[in-house]
Amino acid sequence: MLSSILHAKTADSRNLPYACCYYANLSKNSILHFIIFEKGTISFCFSISGMIHFKYTIKEKGVRTNGMLLKIKMWIARMCQYILYFAVPLKKNRIMLYAHHRSGYVCNPGALLQYLEAKHPGQWDLVWVTEYPESLPHLPGVRICGRRSFQYFRTFIRTKVFITNDMVDENLIKKTGQLFISTWHGGGAYKKVGISTCAESKEMARHFRKWYGRLDYFVSSCRKCTTNYTEAFHLPASCFLEIGSPRNDIFWQDPDMALQQVYEFYHLDPDTQILLYAPSFAANLPDRDNLVSLTANTTAWKQVLSDLANTTGKRWVLMYRTHHFTPASCDTTNELFIDGNRYDDIQPLLLAAAMLVTDYSSCMWDFALTDRPIFVLQDIIKAYEQSDRGFFVSPQSWPYTKIRSLQEIPAKYAVWDDKDNYHKHFEQMGSFETGHACERLTDVILTHTMTPRKNSGGKHHDKK
Template sequence: MFDHLQTVVAPRLRSLLRVLSIGHFHKKRIVFFSYFGRQYSCNPKYISEYMQKHYPDYEIVWAFKQPQHFKSLEKRNIKTVKYLYPRFLRICLTSKFIVTNSEIPAWFPIMKRQVYINTWHGGGAYKRVGAAYQKETPGKQIRAEIAREMPCIYVSSSKAFTDLTIHQSFHHYGTILSCGMPRNDMLVKQNRPQLVSKIKTYYHLPQDAHILLYAPTYRDSKTASEYLFDCSAIKKALTERFGGNWYFMFRMHYFVIDQLKDKAEYIDASAYPDMQELLYASDVLITDYSSSMWDFALTGKPCFLYATDLKFYDMKRGFYSDIHTWPFPLAENTSELEHCIESFDSEKYSTNVKKHLADLGSYETGHACEYICKFITQNNQ
């Protein structure tokens, strides 16, 4: 019954809300929102900042669930509005451009005169999403399918992402901007060394510190303790293999980080507002199935996979390709992770990562922001 209502109510609500589009239409206004209005981050953030710097005549509006937490943006001439509230809907429907990194609600109307750009929030093609992930609830599948019927322009990080995710999983065969992810421009160019100092100063670390970033994906089927590894053993392995004094940063779901003990062994970086800055400053990344491995691969720095629930996850979620063929050393327990670090072959890793990026058909050149912003200005008719 609920699923049926989704298919009936969403189109009708779209029609009703179109009345909010009546009035002055702003051809040089762009509305941004990231992770359903939760953050000022990811690809929309980097597009927004490039637009402000290079095309200051455009009006920038950001939508947040809690706009009171982002008042500082107004000092930078960025307007804020409450996500999914009437004023937000009114502003969206009278703006030429909408940029986000996730699907918008199925009931949200997009007018033919508007340009809706979905940058998505992951690169490469690793864990299955959308139609390729068949174990989502029927209701969620229907809502997503309805949302995908709306006119949309996708941003792609690679040919594999286009083929496997945009075409096969999202069933989108419209316009695609094959330019890489805007948030990765700085990881490709490596032209912002001041970020390393910024992160170390922010977390009160010595400037010669070596940083390991641990950023696993969240699974409600996995207990907090199952995410952990032996920090002392891993620190010893890192020191022996790479030298230096190592500090650990954990970036995890708030539920998991709140349940963990021994917090003296690591820095909780979960609330830091920009994941890309953490990736830029880190010397090593450990994740499991997060697409942050794609981002980090662009830096050439070592990335290790720590997947304690690999068999279960593979059966439940699945991957587009065999995880064992990816270039990142894979471990399912602390002992294996130690071995991966101690036996790390930098030359072999570099060769494998370059081949991996080539095999997936990477579009990352460090010019995604420029490409997308030019597209916006050239389509401002």
């Protein structure tokens, strides 16, 4: 009886990207069936000894219903994890990695993923989680998993280590023995984050404690990061791995391959110089987009590129790379402008660029490791400091060249010589960047996966 009712759904659900199906053997004669669809229809049934005790179906009725369907889906996913909590053992070599709302194998989790497969081939069961599974190329030894899909939850319940560059999905129920690691997604700890950004909202503060309170480790890029984020996320100092950012290991490696890939991808002549323009995002600056967008400043940028060409005797192009929260394309019909958003990973772009222009993006911390010029937009920084999150580290202490207008760039580039100031800044910030972050993080993972240990099931561990 039950199988006939469920047959039509189960026949299709495994092939749908947003289907979530659970089959949990509770006893010899009992089966718990859940069939959940994010779009369309949700049906779930509970049976004991072949008798249907509960069956409920909801049909899609507009946007409001879709939100309700997703909530129900996540509630059922959490309930199933609780049911299987003790029944399903962990797979000690399974690691799931997720870069928050990014396409490609990118950011710190992506760098670690590629390191693990290159240095320890076949040793790990590696699973890359993404919202864009159809766009990813296949990597040997790596499985791709759609976020919040059936495969996602089924894979997680046996996962030993879950690594993300932000917070861990609150719909994942942490089991005893599992390890949660956040690599974070910005170096230098310049902008305020966490509880420090919601001092007037006790509810948001509680959310941050819930989201980050399950972490075992938090990767720190510098001493300032450890100090500021301890308070921002209410984490103990013992939670922080002071090893630098895994994505920045690339700056200590042979750059030729990365440079060649970028130049070939954009069909650039080897002598062409790249000006990387990479503004960040803001939540409370309504006029900011007009000030930083490429479209609103096309004429000014063309003049900058022309002046740079006259000053250096080389051809310059502008590569426009936006924050992934505010994606924007550029006019690629103009040969002077290149769409940096077409390239998934920004780190090779940083390696290829001759200079960086930004507002307050944390990529300036990464790019400073190249000892190349960085120009920051002073007026945008001031507005962000007054009207948005603000900064942990005062912009007055930054070693990056501040400009009020784009026209200042060519002249200041010609006389730029701030390498020593960069080095002093890294010393003052207590930088942990050494080019060995992936190696050191792997050592920590090995410590917890290759030797038995006790786990409280959700709280922090002392650093090894």
